Amino acid sequence: MPEQITGQLEHYFKKAVITIFCVVISTVLFAQTTGKLSGKVSDRKTGETIIGGTVKVQGTRTAVSTDVDGRYTLVGLAPGKYTFEVSYIGYSTKRITDVEIKANTVTPLNIVLEESKDNNLSEVVITSSYKKESVNTLYLQQKNRAVISDGISADMINRSPDRSTGDVLKRVSGTTIQDNKFVIVRGLSDRYNNASLDNSSLPSTEPNRKAFSFDIVPAGLIDNIVVSKTATPDLNADFAGGSIKIITKDVPDRNFFDISLGTGYNSQSTFKDFFYGPRYTENYFGFDGGHRQIPTSSKFPKNTAATEALRFDDAKNITAINQLPKVWKIGQESAPLSQNHQLSLGQVKNFANGGKFGMIASLTYRNSETTRPDVERDYYTYDYDDRVNTFSSNIGAMANFSYVKGKNKIAFKNLYNRILDDKFTYREGTDQGRSTDLRYYAFDMTQKGIFKTSLDGDHQVTEKNKITWTLSYSNILNNQPDQRKIGYQRSISDRGTDKPFLAANTALTKENNRFFSDLKESIYSGAVNDIYNIKLFDKSTILKGGLGSQYRDRDFAARLMGITLKQADQDIQSRPLSTLYSTALINQGLYQLSEITGNSDKYDAHSLTSFGYVMLDQPITEKLRAVYGVRAEQFNLELNSRGNDGKAIQVKQDYLDILPSVNLTYALNPQSNFRASYYRTLARPEFRELAPFDYYDYELLGNVSGNQSLKRTLIDNADLRYEIYPAAGQVISVSAFYKHFNNAIEPTIYDQNSTPAFSYFNTPKAVNYGLELEFRHTLDFIYTTDFFKNMTVYANGTLVKSKVTNPTDQAYLRTERPMVGQSPYSVNAGLQYNALSNNLNFSALFNRVGKRIVNVGGQRFSDVWEAPRNVIDFQAGYRFYKNKAQVKLNVNDILNNQSLLYFDYSNDNKFNPEKEVIVNGNKVSDEILSRYKTGTNISLSLSYSF
Numbered sequence: 001m002p003e004q005i006t007g008q009l010e011h012y013f014k015k016a017v018i019t020i021f022c023v024v025i026s027t028v029l030f031a032q033t034t035g036k037l038s039g040k041v042s043d044r045k046t047g048e049t050i051i052g053g054t055v056k057v058q059g060t061r062t063a064v065s066t067d068v069d070g071r072y073t074l075v076g077l078a079p080g081k082y083t084f085e086v087s088y089i090g091y092s093t094k095r096i097t098d099v100e101i102k103a104n105t106v107t108p109l110n111i112v113l114e115e116s117k118d119n120n121l122s123e124v125v126i127t128s129s130y131k132k133e134s135v136n137t138l139y140l141q142q143k144n145r146a147v148i149s150d151g152i153s154a155d156m157i158n159r160s161p162d163r164s165t166g167d168v169l170k171r172v173s174g175t176t177i178q179d180n181k182f183v184i185v186r187g188l189s190d191r192y193n194n195a196s197l198d199n200s201s202l203p204s205t206e207p208n209r210k211a212f213s214f215d216i217v218p219a220g221l222i223d224n225i226v227v228s229k230t231a232t233p234d235l236n237a238d239f240a241g242g243s244i245k246i247i248t249k250d251v252p253d254r255n256f257f258d259i260s261l262g263t264g265y266n267s268q269s270t271f272k273d274f275f276y277g278p279r280y281t282e283n284y285f286g287f288d289g290g291h292r293q294i295p296t297s298s299k300f301p302k303n304t305a306a307t308e309a310l311r312f313d314d315a316k317n318i319t320a321i322n323q324l325p326k327v328w329k330i331g332q333e334s335a336p337l338s339q340n341h342q343l344s345l346g347q348v349k350n351f352a353n354g355g356k357f358g359m360i361a362s363l364t365y366r367n368s369e370t371t372r373p374d375v376e377r378d379y380y381t382y383d384y385d386d387r388v389n390t391f392s393s394n395i396g397a398m399a400n401f402s403y404v405k406g407k408n409k410i411a412f413k414n415l416y417n418r419i420l421d422d423k424f425t426y427r428e429g430t431d432q433g434r435s436t437d438l439r440y441y442a443f444d445m446t447q448k449g450i451f452k453t454s455l456d457g458d459h460q461v462t463e464k465n466k467i468t469w470t471l472s473y474s475n476i477l478n479n480q481p482d483q484r485k486i487g488y489q490r491s492i493s494d495r496g497t498d499k500p501f502l503a504a505n506t507a508l509t510k511e512n513n514r515f516f517s518d519l520k521e522s523i524y525s526g527a528v529n530d531i532y533n534i535k536l537f538d539k540s541t542i543l544k545g546g547l548g549s550q551y552r553d554r555d556f557a558a559r560l561m562g563i564t565l566k567q568a569d570q571d572i573q574s575r576p577l578s579t580l581y582s583t584a585l586i587n588q589g590l591y592q593l594s595e596i597t598g599n600s601d602k603y604d605a606h607s608l609t610s611f612g613y614v615m616l617d618q619p620i621t622e623k624l625r626a627v628y629g630v631r632a633e634q635f636n637l638e639l640n641s642r643g644n645d646g647k648a649i650q651v652k653q654d655y656l657d658i659l660p661s662v663n664l665t666y667a668l669n670p671q672s673n674f675r676a677s678y679y680r681t682l683a684r685p686e687f688r689e690l691a692p693f694d695y696y697d698y699e700l701l702g703n704v705s706g707n708q709s710l711k712r713t714l715i716d717n718a719d720l721r722y723e724i725y726p727a728a729g730q731v732i733s734v735s736a737f738y739k740h741f742n743n744a745i746e747p748t749i750y751d752q753n754s755t756p757a758f759s760y761f762n763t764p765k766a767v768n769y770g771l772e773l774e775f776r777h778t779l780d781f782i783y784t785t786d787f788f789k790n791m792t793v794y795a796n797g798t799l800v801k802s803k804v805t806n807p808t809d810q811a812y813l814r815t816e817r818p819m820v821g822q823s824p825y826s827v828n829a830g831l832q833y834n835a836l837s838n839n840l841n842f843s844a845l846f847n848r849v850g851k852r853i854v855n856v857g858g859q860r861f862s863d864v865w866e867a868p869r870n871v872i873d874f875q876a877g878y879r880f881y882k883n884k885a886q887v888k889l890n891v892n893d894i895l896n897n898q899s900l901l902y903f904d905y906s907n908d909n910k911f912n913p914e915k916e917v918i919v920n921g922n923k924v925s926d927e928i929l930s931r932y933k934t935g936t937n938i939s940l941s942l943s944y945s946f
Contacts, residue, residue: 035101037074038253039109041066041086046542046617047144050113051407051460053088058095067356068409068458068466073253075350077101084109089463092116092126099130106253115540146617146627147235147663148675148721148735150175150774151226165222165246166214167890170845170873172227173774173796175242176826181211184849185227185242186737186772187800189821191745192240192683192715198248198400198413200454200472200525201236201550205419208688217398217415218342218362220258223247229737230719231661231679233613233631234529234546240681240715240739240768250402250411251358252346262888262941264338267896269371269935274335275389276369277424277443277484278327284367286395286418288447292481294516294559295323307561307595314589321563321586321593324514325482327443328577330424338368340939355405364396372932377429379903379927380861382701384429384438388932391422407460412453419448425698430492433754439488439501441577442698449477464533474523483515485698486577500574508562508594510696510703510755517558525550542617544629549610554687558601558695563591599642600649600692600705607637607653607687615661628662635684635712641692651690651708657682675721683713685745689760699930700855702749702756711762714742726777729792733774741766746804746820751858758855763804766819770800795829811859813919814907823850839879847871851909854901855929860920864929867900867911884945892937901929 041050049070056063057074066072074084081100087093091113101107109130145151150173169177176184183193190210195202197217205211228235228243235243264270282289294300299316300323301307310317344362351357368391375386395418402411427440454472461467488501504512527548534543563581565572572585585591615629639651661679668674694705716739723733744766750757776794802819806812818824832843848870855864874891905924906915913926 033103034076034078035103036106036253037077037082037084037099037101037109038106039072039111040070041072041088041111041113042070043091044112044114045144045619046540048542050088050091051466052463053086053091053113055111056085056087058083058085065406067404068407068460069404071251071404073350073356079103086111086113088113090115095125095127096130097127108253143667143673143725145226146232146625146665147228147230148677148719149226149228149230151224164214164219165217165225167875168219168222168225169214169227169244170828170847172225173776173794173828175227175244176828176847176849177214181205181214183210183212183242183244184821184823184826185244186229186770187798187823187826187849187852188241188768189852191821193242193244194236194239195244195246196236197246197415197452198411198454199456199468199470199527200452201474201523202246203450203452203474203476203523205417205448205450206478208686217246217248217396218260218344218364220344221248221360221362221398223249229735230663230677230717231659231681232627232663233615233629233659233661234544237611237631237633237657237659237681238683240683240717240741248398248400248413249346249360250400250413251356251404252348252360254346255348256344256346257946258342258344258943259946260342260344260941260943262340262342262939264340264368264937264939266335266338266368266370266937267935268373268933269335269369270337271334272371272373274333274369274371275387275424275426276331276333276391277422277445278329279331279391279422283391283420283422284393286393286420286447286449288420288445288479288481292325292327292445294482294561295320297323299323301593301595304595304597307593310593317593318587318589321591322583324561324563324593326581326583327482327484328581330441330577335369335371338939339366340941341365342943353405355403358402358404359400361399362397364394366392366394368392370935372934375930375932376928377930379929381431381433382429383432384427387426389424392420394419409456409458411456413456414454415450415452417448417450419446421446421448432492434489435492436489437492437495437501440698441484441486443482443484445481445483447477447479447481449475451475466531467528468531469528470526472523472525474525476519476521476523478517478519480515480517483517485515486512486580500570502570502573503575503577503580505563505573505580506565506568508560508564508596510560510596511698513560513562513596515558515560517556519554519556521552521554523550523552536616536618539619541619543614544617545612545614547610547612549608551606551608552687553606555604556602556687556691556693558693559595559597560601561593561595561597564594566590566592598644598694599646600644600694603639603641603687603691603693605637605639605651605687605691607635609636610634623667625665625667626662627665629660631659631661633657633659633682637690639687639690639708643692649692649708653712655712657712657714671726672722672724675719675723677717677719679717681715681717683715683745685710685712685760689745696755697758700756700758702758704758707760709762710745710760711743713744713762716740716742730777731774732777733772735772735774737770737772739768741768741819744804744819747856748807749856749858749861750810751860752810756858756861761807763807766802766804768800768802768819768822770798772799773797790834792832793830794832796827798826800824800826806856813857813859813862817856817863818853820853820856823852825850839883841875841877843875845871845873845875847873857903862903862905862907862919864901865904867902869897869899870895871897881944886943888941888943890937890939890941892939893934894936896933896936898931898933900931902931903927903929 041053053066055072064072084096166177182190185193195212202212226245280289280291300320342364347359349357370390372388377384397416400413422445425442452474456470459467487504490501529546532543534541611633613631617627619625635655637653641649659680663677666674689706691706694703719737721735743762748761774796779788779791802822804819827848829846851865853863854866857863872894877888879886902911906912916923916925
């Protein structure tokens with residue numbers, strides 16, 4: 001009996017295995033022998049997506065409806081050529097012919113529909129081809145934007161060798177990315193630009209300025225990027241240059257698993273000597289691992305008073321010192337090749353009830369060791385030469401989940417980024433002001449972390465009413481665990497003798513200390529938008545309104561500590577750094593734990609920004625379109641700290657700003673527009689710019705502190721633009737713009753003391769105006785061959801003039817100057833070539849940004865200018881093995897021009913150290929704040945799609 005049962009079980013098991021095997025094989029074979037059609041359906045005039053439209057295979061019952069994003073996907077289509085019909089109530093039916101479906105491939109087809117003018121709607125049918133409809137869609141995206149903007153779509157990204165968002169943004173007209181995080185639009189610095197990711201603000205990776213880590217989002221996961229240069233009421237108002245909107249994909253067209261492995265070479269770093277402080281395994285993954293953190297035990301003093309009390313208890317003093325991290329070792333190695341790896345995964349599941357679930361995730365890892373072997377600093381009494389070594393590691397992750405059913409969509413999107421920069425600087429040189437030669441060591445590690453999560457909803461409530469909403473949370477960490485600085489000095493008169501350099505460790509100063517800081521910030525935001533289609537003067541008009549708010553909460557604390565010799569001792573002070581603070585010396589009681597943390601080295605702050613807006617997108621005539629409305633923002637801020645005298649400092653700001661805007665577009669003909677706009681925007685001071693916290697910057701050789709009296713900036717903007725679209729993907733345009741800044745926030749300097757003090761101020765008035773030219777065109781106008789058709793040239797140039805009046809608190813060397821960070825011109829140009837059915841791509845990019853001020857001068861020092869650099873990048877990509885594999889080559893900064901920051905005493909718009917001028921009764925010439933080269937970067941990557 002048991003044998004019979006066992007035999008039956010084996011029989012059923014074999015049948016089950018065979019059945020499952022057959023199902024899997026048939027499914028795989030079916031998937032490999034069928035294809036998909038996927039895309040979006042939009043209104044030709046407004047560009048708005050059409051929800052509930054029908055896409056049908058002609059002559060069959062196979063059909064689907066567009067979802068809440070206007071998207072559709074037809075699956076299980078046998079290879080061959082098809083005709084599809086697209087229809088929606090009130091619109092002319094469109095018939096698309098010659099659509100080729102290939103096995104195991106998603107064929108993209110975006111469609112535009114026109115409102116029918118015929119009462120007998122069922123009789124109105126427009127016929128178009130696949131090729132023509134693809135061109136129509138690109139025209140729609142270009143011409144129908146409500147604002148002056150430039151963008152790039154997923155289709156264009158797929159035809160480029162770009163790997164990350166930072167690479168993609170380099171192709172957007174008028175946009176320059178510095179260090180892969182600082183955005184410059186129309187020559188305006190990062191202060192006057194903002195960025196959003198998936199409809200909520202992208203948190204800054206820097207605590208003191210707007211910096212965005214654009215390279216953590218793989219290019220293949222981007223749906224589109226738009227850089228708006230004028231404002232509408234539904235955009236965040238804190239910009240004057242540009243607002244960058246990045247939308248990532250949520251429901252993929254197909255399942256995929258992509259892996260990319262990359263490595264890189266730097267011409268002046270790789271395989272060269274690299275010096276570094278202590279390193280641990282966790283550092284390769286963006287974490288310190290607690291090895292450099294300030295001690296948390298009960299035996300370690302918690303504040304300055306407790307530290308000072310140790311002077312009367314030698315045993316407790318020794319115990320406390322021994323708890324500090326012992327991290328003075330300097331290592332040396334040959335810098336390896338850099339690493340850049342990415343994993344991307346996409347899954348889509350269709351349910352029987354018509355619902356669809358999509359998931360897209362990515363993981364990014366980067367690591368590099370770079371060296372600036374000869375950073376020259378030659379100004380005032382300083383003549384220094386720095387060697388800067390930077391170890392960087394970064395991990396980034398993104399995970400998007402979406403569910404779409406009919407006219408509803410819910411998306412859950414997440415982003416995580418962790419950055420570790422460990423910099424070791426060795427400085428040699430002379431300080432004539434102190435008549436000393438110097439050897440200076442600085443160990444500076446920074447950990448940055450960003451976590452962002454958002455929940456979004458889109459709901460087509462009725463045929464004419466759509467509601468969207470978003471909830472978002474972001475967490476930002478910025479930690480400096482044990483920045484260590486120590487200098488050795490010797491009198492200039494002792495040169496040529498055997499007298500040693502002596503460590504300046506008998507007293508604690510801001511030049512010689514151990515600095516610990518910790519910043520934590522949370523951001524909560526939410527918004528709801530209501531979009532309603534109405535009839536106004538017998539024309540279809542979009543009425544849109546919304547409400548939302550953002551709450552920021554920050555805590556910052558810093559401690560400046562160190563160990564000092566109780567008595568000067570040349571035998572100890574002449575020791576090398578590795579034994580200067582040895583355990584034996586500490587246990588002998590020769591060192592004292594000291595602290596110079598001030599009352600202002602700690603602050604907390606929070607702000608609440610609430611907004612509401614209403615706007616109309618209204619066709620005035622067949623050719624004239626007006627997008628206008630008003631946005632109101634209520635801003636409340638409170639910051640708490642203390643002055644050096646111990647008295648409480650409280651900063652409060654309370655503003656209600658009414659921000660109107662109007663954007664007019666006149667279609668001169670089907671291929672050209674004339675645009676005019678006016679809008680009011682603003683710029684608010686960062687928490688750090690308001691806080692009294694005083695920080696010594698060893699690279700600037702000065703102290704940086706905030707200004708509690710700063711006000712927000714109001715900016716009135718006006719733009720004119722004429723644009724021509726010769727063909728899809730091509731544009732020729734000329735723009736003029738004017739910006740008036742009220743209370744512009746600018747850096748300032750007080751340089752009468754031995755150590756300059758940097759801060760910020762409001763200039764009552766500043767103006768900025770200029771011209772912008774843009775050209776993007778294929779070269780087939782030269783000769784109509786495939787070679788020229790596949791080659792595109794594009795260029796963007798901006799000419800800008802700006803003026804700021806310095807404050808009257810001191811006798812500045814210049815009373816007027818350009819705005820800080822404002823270049824008088826910027827040029828972006830490129831050449832792109834596609835061949836072999838778009839499998840082979842080449843592109844060359846050129847960028848030059850004109851001379852601009854980076855630090856404002858005072859009575860003694862002139863303004864510090866950044867000299868122009870010519871930057872040429874080259875990219876190449878080749879797809880092979882059935883388009884599943886791709887190899888990419890990137891060569892960045894081919895020319896490797898020097899980076900130069902200089903004091904322009906000669907005031908002749910160039911670095912001219914030979915020309916002497918008289919300043920304050922003294923002969924001076926242009927001097928060097930810093931001059932160095934970063935090297936040419938060559939990277940190679942191989943990716944494969946499973």
